[in-house]
Amino acid sequence: MLNRSRLKxxxxxxxxxxxxxxxxRTPVANPNEVVIANFSFEPATLTVKAxxxxxxxxxxxxxxxxxxxxxxxxxxxxxxxxxFSQEFNAPGVYNYYCALHPHMTGKIIVK
Amino acid sequence: MSNNLPxxxxxxxxxxxxxxxxxxxxxxxxxSSELVLGAKRKSGFNFVQISDSHIGFNKDPNHEVxxxxxxxxxxxxxxxxxxxxxxxxxxxxxxxxxxxxxxAAQVLKGVKTSRxxxxxxxxxxxxxxxxxxxxxxxxxxxxxxxxxFDYQGVHFIGLINVLNLKQGSGTGLGGSGFGQLGQEQLxxxxxxxxxxxxxxxxxxxxxxxxxxxxxxxGWGTDExxxxxxxxxxxxxxxxxxxxxxxxxxxxxxxxxxxxxxSTAFPQPVPGTAPAPGPIKDxxxxxxxxxxxxxxVGYVGSGNQLAVVDSTLV
Numbered sequence: 436m437l438n439r440s441r442l443k444x445x446x447x448x449x450x451x452x453x454x455x456x457x458x459x460r461t462p463v464a465n466p467n468e469v470v471i472a473n474f475s476f477e478p479a480t481l482t483v484k485a486x487x488x489x490x491x492x493x494x495x496x497x498x499x500x501x502x503x504x505x506x507x508x509x510x511x512x513x514x515x516x517x518x519f520s521q522e523f524n525a526p527g528v529y530n531y532y533c534a535l536h537p538h539m540t541g542k543i544i545v546k
Numbered sequence: 547m548s549n550n551l552p553x554x555x556x557x558x559x560x561x562x563x564x565x566x567x568x569x570x571x572x573x574x575x576x577x578s579s580e581l582v583l584g585a586k587r588k589s590g591f592n593f594v595q596i597s598d599s600h601i602g603f604n605k606d607p608n609h610e611v612x613x614x615x616x617x618x619x620x621x622x623x624x625x626x627x628x629x630x631x632x633x634x635x636x637x638x639x640x641x642x643x644x645x646x647x648x649x650a651a652q653v654l655k656g657v658k659t660s661r662x663x664x665x666x667x668x669x670x671x672x673x674x675x676x677x678x679x680x681x682x683x684x685x686x687x688x689x690x691x692x693x694x695f696d697y698q699g700v701h702f703i704g705l706i707n708v709l710n711l712k713q714g715s716g717t718g719l720g721g722s723g724f725g726q727l728g729q730e731q732l733x734x735x736x737x738x739x740x741x742x743x744x745x746x747x748x749x750x751x752x753x754x755x756x757x758x759x760x761x762x763x764g765w766g767t768d769e770x771x772x773x774x775x776x777x778x779x780x781x782x783x784x785x786x787x788x789x790x791x792x793x794x795x796x797x798x799x800x801x802x803x804x805x806x807x808s809t810a811f812p813q814p815v816p817g818t819a820p821a822p823g824p825i826k827d828x829x830x831x832x833x834x835x836x837x838x839x840x841x842v843g844y845v846g847s848g849n850q851l852a853v854v855d856s857t858l859v
Contacts, residue, residue, distance in 0.1 A: 538723030
């Protein structure tokens, strides 16, 4: 039993180290941040409490936007390194996409 | 090479694109012949397509996009047969900024031709729904900027499929993430081709491909089937697109689809990279072999249009 738990712990640690190694950076410090990289929003679905400000940051060499599908909010053009913040007060599901590359989609769930 | 190739030989020949093989179309049947680049045309006319100049882009693999656009212009001006006109199939600019449009217009003023026709790419319209674009390049167009004209018996249609882009399927709300033509433009197009004889060669140009190249990357156009169905009765239809920054070709019945290289940077072949976007690690000495322009010739008899791609080097 003990051995198995140890093995499990070792596996979890290894996976955690691998995760950091693969992404090439430590996990984002701000839990309310959406990173735009490789033409995708990460995380694709972010759940936050009402009143939270969510920030998008573009790590791609291509410009992107974060635009609500119902146009309730939209960033300006985010060039490399640009950030956009939006406060979410009302609970609900906010679907958004990149107006320039509309196959890129994401979701903010406000509770 | 024989003039009547079976399909298998044709597919083999597709790999030659860019090395100097002419694709000529006659009544929906493709034939090919070797091309002597720069050979003087005896009759008919030719025009040049350039695409995706992305003025304002300043990252790997190309920090000099204005210069490579200038090199494309120099290449056009060196053609033995000066083009009747030039078509730019969009993404003139990278961020739809006024100064980017100005730089592009300035460089393209230097083309030795009668006129440059434009259709916008999503990079030219996404900040203001195309207002700045139309102020500069929208003269003589209809609706939101679509246009048609005739030249020596060939009918040209410039479509816009980069406005009102809808979200992709990932939201679960429907939507493809594809280019959009819109019913208003389709109604205009239906009316536009109504009076044409079916023997009229038709050339359609638009930014995003009118055939689905990659659903995952949004490389296709909603309602393109509707647009193409309006052209079914024509014996010769040539569709010229940009957006994908590489040469891809397809033949479907009477329609030849062709995408052009960019003058700024190459993009990956779908399925060979996790995402679209510039191929960053191109060695400087290789870049110009991945950029280029497309020369299209019409010999004036038998509905033949010959599409010839060439690179900047």
